[in-house]
Each structure stands twice: as C-alpha cells, then as structure tokens.
Amino acid sequence: MESTAARKPILICGAGLASLLLAQLLLQAKIPFLVFERDAGMSFRAQGYRLRLSRECLDALEANLTPTRWQKFWDTCGKTAGAGFAALDAITGEDVTEARKYEGAAAPRRDDEAKGGKMDLSSRDGKIVGIARGEMREQFMTGCEDFIRWSHHVAGYELTDSGVRAVFADGSKSDKGEMLVGGEGIYSKVAKQVSNGKIVTYDTGARGIHGKVSTSAFKELGEGVWRVTDERKKDGKVFLITNVRANDMDDPTVEFGWTIGAQPGVIHPPNEDYAIIGKPAADIAKSLTKDWHPKLKPLFDNMNEAEAAFWKITCSTPTGVPDWPNQPRVTVIGDAAHSMTPAGGIGANTAVRDAALLGRLLVEAGGYEEGITEKYEREMRVYASEAVRSSYAGAKMQFGVNIDENSPRVHV
Structure with a gap:
C-alpha cells in the first residue's frame, strides 16, 4: 500500500453535514483530504433547524467516530x-x-x-x-479546520491520468487529488457532471x-x-x-x-x-x-x-436515486445525491449514513482504491431510494405536493 505521506488528498466539495463527517472520519484515519466550501466561513449563513436523529444515524456515528468523539457528540x-x-x-x-x-x-x-x-x-x-444543525457541523468540523478552503466555489471536476482536480467557478483548479466527493447540496455541479444530468432536483x-x-x-x-x-x-x-x-x-x-x-x-x-x-x-x-x-x-x-x-x-426524483455509469474517482453524498423533503426528518439522517458508509470504505482501504465508489453507490442507492420515496409520500400528505416530469426543476 502506498504510504499516507505520499498519497494525494481526497477532495471534498462543500462543508455541510455529510462532507464534514466524511472529513472527520478521514482525519481519524490519517487519510489526507481537503474540503472546498463556497461560503466565506462557518457563520456566513443561518444554520437552520434542529435535527431529529434516527436509530440508523446514531448507530452509524457510534460505529465510525472514535469513542471520545462519539461521547462528546452524544453529550x-x-x-x-x-x-x-x-x-x-x-x-x-x-x-x-x-x-x-x-x-x-x-x-x-x-x-x-x-x-x-x-x-x-x-x-x-x-x-x-x-x-441543532450548526452544533452538528461544529462537532464534525473540530480538528479539520486547517484542511478547509473557504470561498472556493466548485463548478465541476477534471480527470487526470491518475487522479482528479476540482475546477472552481473562477476557472482555477485545485491540486490533484486521488478522488473527489461532491457534497455541496442540491446545487451541486459535481452531481450534474458525474451523473450526466440524471440526478434531478x-x-x-x-x-x-x-x-x-x-x-x-x-x-x-x-x-x-x-x-x-x-x-x-x-x-x-x-x-x-x-x-x-x-x-x-x-x-x-x-x-x-x-x-x-x-x-x-x-x-x-x-x-x-x-x-x-x-x-x-x-x-x-x-x-x-x-x-x-x-x-x-x-x-x-x-x-x-x-x-x-x-x-x-x-x-429528488420520487422513485429514488437514479443509476449512472460509475466514475471510479468521483461520487456524491447527501443532498447532492438525493434531496428530500423535511417530512419525517429523513434527509440529514440519510446524508450521515452516506458519509459513514463512504468513510468506512475509504478507511478500510487506507485511502482511495478502485472499486470504492462503485461499492458505495450500489449500497447507497438501496437505502437512499427508500428514504426518498418515504420522504415524498409524507410530503404529498403534509404539504400537498405532487411531482411529475413537468414539475419545475432546481437549476444547477
């Protein structure tokens, strides 16, 4: 296995819950990473609502965080x-x-x-x-601060002969990474590019x-x-x-x-x-x-x-997370992969499961290796598609919404 010191970082787009949890898991395993966030800092926007954590979410956090980090989160x-x-x-x-x-x-x-x-x-x-969402972000960010690049708006990615670069809105590019993870929410340019437009919100x-x-x-x-x-x-x-x-x-x-x-x-x-x-x-x-x-x-x-x-x-598309040809060095997590209504409080819990799953695969391999994104996407599609369907069913009743192919889309 290639030594940690010689490895290129995992590039993570966005500093939301899923991205920061993934960063935290890589930090624990001493796997190099960089996070690129379009905002100028943590306090740039309101932190939103309080999250109800599911059993599955708590189990994933307890299984993947260090005992000390988990206990602090739980407290x-x-x-x-x-x-x-x-x-x-x-x-x-x-x-x-x-x-x-x-x-x-x-x-x-x-x-x-x-x-x-x-x-x-x-x-x-x-x-x-x-x-609270803000408290959760702070918990996951702790220790990762030196590896976050604020005011970096990711507009896509560029594959290289042995890696990948993030491409920013101003036309500049990141240094080469071994893998890139799009976690920048419903307006993710990475999600649109890697899925060839199949991920629709x-x-x-x-x-x-x-x-x-x-x-x-x-x-x-x-x-x-x-x-x-x-x-x-x-x-x-x-x-x-x-x-x-x-x-x-x-x-x-x-x-x-x-x-x-x-x-x-x-x-x-x-x-x-x-x-x-x-x-x-x-x-x-x-x-x-x-x-x-x-x-x-x-x-x-x-x-x-x-x-x-x-x-x-x-x-997202109510039937679930769509299939797209796997790109070994690029994948997506959280809202970038599957946006959900607030019905049932499912979205954030599913995003945490994404980060825990992908993080576990990377930690077990000691970093990027071919096949990781395919394994992650195959398992993610099962539970995330079920979550999207459940979220949409609840929203139809609570919010009176109805989505079909003619419904307005969020423009990325």
Whole structure:
C-alpha cells in the first residue's frame, strides 16, 4: 500500500453535514483530504433547524467516530421524552393529537397503528434525540479546520491520468487529488457532471422558515415534539414543528428552534432566493402566524431574527436515486445525491449514513482504491431510494405536493 505521506488528498466539495463527517472520519484515519466550501466561513449563513436523529444515524456515528468523539457528540445531543408528535390547533391552541393521529402517515403505517402499533419517533432509550444543525457541523468540523478552503466555489471536476482536480467557478483548479466527493447540496455541479444530468432536483413549490427563540417562549407548551397546524389559509395549510426539551427549559440563554412549513402557494417571499435570512425571513414567519393562539405567539414575537432562514422545499426524483455509469474517482453524498423533503426528518439522517458508509470504505482501504465508489453507490442507492420515496409520500400528505416530469426543476 502506498504510504499516507505520499498519497494525494481526497477532495471534498462543500462543508455541510455529510462532507464534514466524511472529513472527520478521514482525519481519524490519517487519510489526507481537503474540503472546498463556497461560503466565506462557518457563520456566513443561518444554520437552520434542529435535527431529529434516527436509530440508523446514531448507530452509524457510534460505529465510525472514535469513542471520545462519539461521547462528546452524544453529550451535546438533547434527549426529549415522548415517542411521537402531540398536535395543536394553531388558532384555538387546543390539543388535537387524537384527531390528527395519522396526519402525514402513509397508509401502511396507518394500518399498523390501527392494529395497535404506534408511530415512534424515539431514537434511543425511549427518547427523541436531536441536535441543532450548526452544533452538528461544529462537532464534525473540530480538528479539520486547517484542511478547509473557504470561498472556493466548485463548478465541476477534471480527470487526470491518475487522479482528479476540482475546477472552481473562477476557472482555477485545485491540486490533484486521488478522488473527489461532491457534497455541496442540491446545487451541486459535481452531481450534474458525474451523473450526466440524471440526478434531478425538483422545486415542490412548498416553502419553509426556520427560527430560534429563548426557551422562555416555550413554557406553555412544555416538553415534547409538537406539530401545530393552521388550516385557514385559502391557498393551503401552514404548520409548525418544534422539539421542546425539559432539561433546558429553565435556562433563558438557551434557544430552541422551530420550523414552519407551508403548502405551495401560501408563502410569497420578496424573491425566491434560497438564502433569504435574518429579518426578511422573520417577517414572513410573523405574518403567517399573526393570528395564532397567544400561547404560541412568543415563538415569533420574541424570536432571534438574525437566525431566521427561508428555504425552498425540494425533492429528488420520487422513485429514488437514479443509476449512472460509475466514475471510479468521483461520487456524491447527501443532498447532492438525493434531496428530500423535511417530512419525517429523513434527509440529514440519510446524508450521515452516506458519509459513514463512504468513510468506512475509504478507511478500510487506507485511502482511495478502485472499486470504492462503485461499492458505495450500489449500497447507497438501496437505502437512499427508500428514504426518498418515504420522504415524498409524507410530503404529498403534509404539504400537498405532487411531482411529475413537468414539475419545475432546481437549476444547477
């Protein structure tokens, strides 16, 4: 095997969750890598919502992070009691959990629950485990800082006789790497190039806003995972999901996040820029919720406006991750491979599984070797395609979206 010192780096595009986890796993194994990120730094954009971590995601992290790194990650996560959603009417504030027990659940799940089963959101030990997206990025980034190149917008790649280079938007190129991984999200130029356009992301028309506010705003809700629904909008529903953890409720310096989702046609932003952040995004949220029940109003009246973020709800081809001819030195992970709606909180968990799988294959081989991307893509397509289908089915019910070949696409 070629010595580590002599090996060229693995080139990673984007500094999102999947890319940074892959970088962390390579760092642990002393495999050289470089990360290229278009933003100027970690704090350049709002960090978004709180993520509910699945059993599969937690298992993948525990199996691949060092014991010390895993323990630090686990200790950072919040643990919320309760196995599922509690539902509230946005206008009356009434508990409508039983009436909306099956809202957003596919028919087989509804049938299972009717037979005595229960939709279970718990991750471990009867708790719903979650972490803020920004905190998760910071955890994975720790130790990798010297290998991140900010303000580097990857526009594609160039194969060489024995490697690959990243090509940047300004026309410059990286030094040669042994392999390149596209993890730069739904606007990935790498994904478009390596799949020859087969990876397609659709704009569902649904929109969302993330926000943060001090724990004091959640006092009247109490612990649990809450889904609040407003069905009065003439163009469609608006709903909010938030995770309230009891152990932080008495510390006003801690902020909890919430996510608003709206069906197509409800939110009319000043523009369709995916990067609307701060007060403009906060104003949209306040307008949507101005008539909500008084116990919910503090979530918006007292929000940290700087942390608000507007977003388009997108989805890959609902049938799953497409096939494309394998390129041995180039592959894609996370949203670059499979964008998902927020229904079920599946997207980030699947991205983590991608990074853990590809990282494990690279670590076991001591770095790049021919066949790794093919093995990764073959296994990834199975679980990621199932995840995309599940995410889309949930979004059809929750968001009222419908994708076909004539639906608008996200332009890369």
